[in-house]
Amino acid sequence: MMTIDRPAEPRGLSHAEAKARLHQEGANELAMTGQRNIQAIALEVLREPMFLLLVGAGAIYLLLGDVSDALMLLGFVFVVMGITIYQEYKTERVLEALRDLTSPRALVIRDGVEQRIAGREVVRGDVLILAEGDRVPADAALLSCNDFAADESLLTGESVAVRKLAQAEIGELQPPGGDDLPFVYSGTLVVQGRGVAQVLATGAHTEIGKIGRALQEQETEATPLQREIAKLVRKLAILGVLLSLSLLLIYGLSRGDWLRGLLSGITLAMSILPEEYPVVLTIFMAMGAWRISRHRVLTRRVPTVEALGSATVLCVDKTGTLTQNRMVVQQLIAAEASFSIHADTTPLPEAFHELVEFGILSSETEPFDPMEKSIHACGTRYLANTEHLHGDWALAHEYSLSPELLALSHVWKAKDRKEFVVASKGAPEAVADLCHLDAAQLAQLAEQVNSLAAQGMRVLGVARARWQGDAWPDIQHDFEFEFLGLIGLADPVRPTVTAALKECKAAGIRVVMITGDYPATAAAIAQQIGLDAGSGGVISGSELNLMDESTLRARIVHSNIYARMVPEQKLRLVNALKANGEIVAMTGDGVNDAPALKAAHIGIAMGARGTDVAREAAALVLLDDDFASIVHAVRIGRGIFDNLRKAMAYIFAVHLPIAGLSLIPLLLGWPPVFAPVHIVFLEMIINPACSIAFEAEPAERGVMHRPPRSPQEPLFGQRIVLLSLLQGVFVLLAALAVLGYSLGQGVSENEARALTFSTLVVGSLGLILTNRSWQHSLLHTFDSPNPALWWVIGGAFSFLLLALSVPFLRDVFHFAPLTPPQFLLSFASGAASIVWFELYKLLHRH
Known part of the structure; x- marks a missing residue:
């Protein structure tokens, strides 16, 4: 038998002990899949079509005897590989950091202090505090517990919850599924009660580790955006292959040089190959999730980032989201007497002592709930050194709150008394029902409750009873309760809420408040924060139960406040809103909120007060439970989608002149402009521009002054495709004009290539600058800081100047020296290619 050390107040491990065990025994996690180290990323890059094309081009240069060109091209291959590997590795580290942040949290005691840590940091010997709704982070033995039950279906397949009892002596760890055992198991769910447990096994040594069942491994369905990108990539890849084969045949048949034809075909394939699209999508989503996490919002499912810009309705809890979840006892009512709590030292009249006393007895001894903490604080302030505080009483039995009866009761064994004392608290109407009040008493109670609720207070009723007997009653109604008062x-409103609500209104996002409080309380809070109740007024939970689905769908359009709601009713609200075509984001914190969170398009769990089950069902987790953080996440999400669209449009636009200059000169009988080395140079501009510079672009200033984006709206709608096509065509025309003019002037082939390439590079950089905003002018965007952008542009332009001026690089690129007027011609032509789009933006604004 193994005996567990049970100090009255366990101090847990020290930080040093925990750190040593974590190092010695490893992290509390199962073998992870999907993580890639730098070697795996490098191997993936080596298999990329672009890399294979570059190697093929290098081999052809060697066959042609162009050793310097081959070596330079292969050197560029390693540069491009390095950039790609760095970007992929950075993305993987971001995803790994997000995995750490969003891993299940555990409440442990270390050095005698309670603290929340990542579940992977739990070690053998840690003391866990477990409560209803928690996911157990490791196999452990209960030191103490109260009405404790766990759902072990993950391990046993049995859906019935298993009752747990703490025991003084612990034998070998038993298999899951048995009642009255002291063991809890990693991955299982606490469905009732509270407990303190000591960890016996972590990671691969747990029951779930031994049988090799991986958690949270679900096949993720591709999002509409991912499917759209994949479809576009397939189309462009097929087009590239067909054009490249056609060019090979044309070149070989017309000029008889099949090796050069193959090189031209490879060049054209490289110019069209859309390998940036999936990379950009991955980087934007991962970096977007990371940026949102820096604003206290964790993204558990990265594709949610794209959905944020589409949200049309935000369904939010009042308590803790719109308010500070920092309850303060403000008013006491006993019989017809009333007492207001103030900051002064006025003593509490004797008539209210029992009300506070039984309010404390009906709360947890060490409460986590803000209301219970406030009641305890009130008792400490007013009842110290009186007979009304009972630290030496023992809790004998508990009756939990349920949807059928919104009241709970604690049964206490008092010292030197044969009878038991019962304390109950809960919704005033539920406690009144327990006390069997008559019509006159109910009328008086309703008047008192409405008076407090109209002031924005949350109201609790308190009652007492006594019990003598050998068996506990099955239900609370079997006690003879006396109503005490x-x-x-009061729960102060968060100072950030009013401004956030105004921002939602400007952004076309409707805010719906859902609360368990009285309608009058909800209406008072709504008035404080400036939330319009709507023409349909406040809808209560009892009213909602009387509505069929069609009636609810009709009523929900005109009402923004829902009071006296239980978690199960949230699912009906979410489904009704979805049936009306809304894109729904919803907050939740309890176990019963999980279905509604999963049903919502964007489920948002509370990180501070929420349960693990709610967090696992949600797509986003609010670390600070603040409504303003949700609005900030929506703003970031809209900006991310805008920047993603700009990056994709840029990729589409910039590939057009590259492909055109690879094909058209050969069809016209002109000398070839591009070789693979030129495409590699351009890729060194395109890749950082679309994946780094555009990703770091600040959101447009008016991003929250337009209606939500329709989820049916494609990334590449007709307007976007047409504008991108025109952008690319104008750059292509500018470069072809310079090429035709220079050849007409009788300059050398290398001079014409240098002029044309310079025009294309300047035009490509111009596309980056003009696509920073599709609303404001290029000059206006200079007010928005983006250091990454200037590094990309500065680096590309500097390298172009080096390629034109350094003899060795000129030979590699097959350039001839340019005179200042010639370079000015290229610069002006490239810059002029974007003037039309600046004029379009000006006309579009006005």
Whole structure:
């Protein structure tokens, strides 16, 4: 038998002990799949079509005897590989950091202090605090517990919850599934009660580790955006292959040089190959999730980032999201007497002592709930050194709150008394029902409750009873309760909420408040924060139960406040909103909120007060539970989608002149402009521009002053495709004009190539600058800081100047020296290619 050390107040491990065990025994996690180290990323890059094309081009140069060209091209291959590997590695590290942040959290005691840590940091010997809704982070033995039950279906397949009891002596760890055992198991769910447990096994040594079942490994369905990108890539890849084969045949048949034809075909394939699209999508989504996490919002499912810009309705809890979840007892009512709590030292009249006393007895001894903490604080302030505080009483039995009866009761064994004392608190109407109040008493109670609720207070009823007997009653109604009074608690509104609501209104996002409070309380809070209740007024949970689905769908259009709601009713609200065509984001924190969170398009769990089950069902987790953080995430999400669209449009636009200059001169009988080395140079501009510079671009200033984006709106709608096509065509025309003019002037082939290439590079850089905003002018965007952009542009332009001026690089690129007027011609032509788009933006604004 193994005996567990059970100090009255366990101190847990020290930080040094925990760190040593973590190092010695490893992290508390199962073998992870999907993680890539730098070697795996490098191997993936080696298999990329672009890399294979570059190697093929290098081999052809060697066959042709152009050793310097081959070596330079292969050197560029390693540069491009390095850039790609760095970008992929950075993305992988971001995803790894997000995995750490969003891993299940555990509440442990270390050095006698409670603290939340990542589940992977739990070690053998840690003392866990477990509560209803928590996911157990490791196999452990209960030191103490109260009405504790766990769902072990993950391990046993049995859906019935298993009752747990703490025991003084612990034998060998038993298999899961048995009642009255002291063991809890990693991955299982606490469905009832609270407990303190000591960790026996972590990671691969847990029951779930031994049988090799991996958690959270679900096949993820591709999002509409991912499917759209994949479809576009397939089309462009097929087009590239067909054009390249056609060019090979044309070149070989017309000029008889099949090796050069193959080189031209490879060059054209490289110019069209759309390998940037999936890379950009991955980087934008991962970096977007990381940026959102820096604003206290964790993204558990990265594709959610793209959905944020489409949200039309935000369904939010009042308590803790719109308010600070920092309850303060403000008013006490006993019989017809009332007492207001102030900051002064006025003593509490004797008539209210029992009300506070039984409010404390009906709360947890070490509460986590803000209301119960506030009631305890009130008792400490007013009842110290009186007979009304009972630290030596023992909790004998508990009756939990349920959807059918919104009240709970604690049964206490008092010292030197044969009878038990019962304390109950909950919704005033539920406690009144327990006390069997008559019509006159109910009328008086309703008036008192409405008075407190109209002031924005949350109201609790308190009652007491006594019990003598050998067996506990099955239900609370079997006690003979006496009504003691009401406790009114105030929860201050978050100072950021009013401004966030105004931002939502400007952005066309409707805010719906859902609360368990009284309608009057909800209406008072809504008035404080400036939330319009709507023409349909406040809808209560009892009213909602009387509505069929069609009635609810009709009513929900005109009402923004829903009071006296239980978690199960949230699912009906979400489904009704979805049936009306809304894109729904919803917050939740409890176990019963999980279905609604999963049903919503964007489920948002509370990180501070939420349960693990809610967090696992949600797509986003609010670390600070603040409504303003949701709005900030929406703003970032809209900006991310805008920048993604700009990056994709840029890729589409810039590939057009590259492909055109690879094909058209050969069809016209002109000398070839591009070789693979030129495409590699351009890729060194395109890749950082679309994946780094555009990703780091600040959101447009008016991003929250337009309606939500329709989820059916494609990334490449007709307007976007047409504008991108025109951007590319104008750059192509500018470069072809310079090429034709220079050849007409009788300059050398290398001079014409240098002029044309310079025009294309300047035009490509111009495309980056003009696509920073599709609303404001290029000059206006200079006010928005983006250091990454200037590194990309500065680096590309500097390298172009080096390629034109350094003899060795000129030979590699087959350039001839340019005079200042010639370079000015190229610069002006490239810059002029974007003037039309600047004029279009000006006309579009006005």
